[in-house]
Amino acid sequence: MRADFQVRGRVAVVTGGSSGIGLRFVQAYLDAGAKVIAVSRTPGPLAELATQYSGFLVHVAADLSDISSIENLPKQLNEVFDQVDILVNAAGVNPRKDSDSLGLDEWNMTLNLNLTAPYILAQGLAKGMRERGWGRVINIASLQSERAFPNGIAYGATKGGVAQLTRAMAEEWSRDGVGVNAIGPGFFPTALTQRVFENSDLVDQLAAQTCIGRNGSLDDLVGPLMFLSSPASDYVTGQILYVDGGFTAK
Numbered sequence: 018m019r020a021d022f023q024v025r026g027r028v029a030v031v032t033g034g035s036s037g038i039g040l041r042f043v044q045a046y047l048d049a050g051a052k053v054i055a056v057s058r059t060p061g062p063l064a065e066l067a068t069q070y071s072g073f074l075v076h077v078a079a080d081l082s083d084i085s086s087i088e089n090l091p092k093q094l095n096e097v098f099d100q101v102d103i104l105v106n107a108a109g110v111n112p113r114k115d116s117d118s119l120g121l122d123e124w125n126m127t128l129n130l131n132l133t134a135p136y137i138l139a140q141g142l143a144k145g146m147r148e149r150g151w152g153r154v155i156n157i158a159s160l161q162s163e164r165a166f167p168n169g170i171a172y173g174a175t176k177g178g179v180a181q182l183t184r185a186m187a188e189e190w191s192r193d194g195v196g197v198n199a200i201g202p203g204f205f206p207t208a209l210t211q212r213v214f215e216n217s218d219l220v221d222q223l224a225a226q227t228c229i230g231r232n233g234s235l236d237d238l239v240g241p242l243m244f245l246s247s248p249a250s251d252y253v254t255g256q257i258l259y260v261d262g263g264f265t266a267k
């Protein structure tokens with residue numbers, strides 16, 4: 018028997034699809050023949066991509082940190098292509114502030130976007146997946162799901178929460194065919210990590226902390242995404258798959 022890594026014909030929702038990791042995932046799903054609904058505040062490069070992949074890519078504008086405004090979003094997303102098979106919660110923010118400078122509004126915004134919105138979307142979209150007997154929720158965890166980094170008080174709290182949310186959702190929905198896992202990226206160059214990657218000493222230091230000896234490139238995430246999105250991972254649930262060059266192994 019050959020493992021089935023197909024996502025052709027599936028419908029995937031990708032939050033944070035306008036930039037960085039989410040944008041790379043949107044492209045990966047489109048290349049693999051899936052339909053994609055990308056959610057972010059602004060379309061950015063998705064406008065051009067939607068013309069290129071007409072009928073396969075729709076951008077839905079939403080501020081996912083504004084929790085009261087997204088209660089009906091799962092219903093809206095289900096209506097775009099009649100169903101949703103895969104949810105990837107990739108939208109996220111890192112205020113990079115210590116506890117002396119982080120305001121309560123920034124704390125709340127970070128929690129809303131990184132932790133509460135993934136729960137609300139998953140809770141709303143998993144219903145249809147469970148009725149159909151197959152689905153996937155893929156959260157984006159972080160090295161900060163496991164470890165403390167400087168200026169990570171709010172971000173680390175949310176990413177620790179994302180890891181446990183992943184396990185708790187897996188406990189509830191896996192028996193109905195919905196696999197719930199997270200990808201835990203190491204360091205990848207995106208808008209979120211721009212300040213890190215501007216510091217070449219830090220970049221070298223982080224690369225040296227991996228087993229492989231380099232930081233990530235966005236293409237490194239595509240294989241793990243396809244594995245977790247497809248029947249190849251039917252017996253994998255409640256896991257955090259670290260794609261970090263072995264950072265967490267050292």
Ligand SMILES: NC(=O)c1ccc[n+]([C@@H]2O[C@H](COP(=O)([O-])OP(=O)(O)OC[C@H]3O[C@@H](n4cnc5c(N)ncnc54)[C@H](OP(=O)(O)O)[C@@H]3O)[C@@H](O)[C@H]2O)c1
Binds near residue numbers: 060083205
């Ligand atoms: N890059 C890394 O090395 C790394 C490592 C570990 C984990 N991660 C995680 O990976 C995920 C993606 O990060 P990234 O590095 O790709 O960051 P990024 O390039 O900054 O992208 C962030 C995405 O989130 C969206 N977003 C931000 N605020 C939003 C809001 N209020 N409502 C809706 N969408 C919002 C942005 O779109 P708009 O601005 O258009 O709304 C954008 O599409 C995050 O969860 C991050 O924590 C990244």
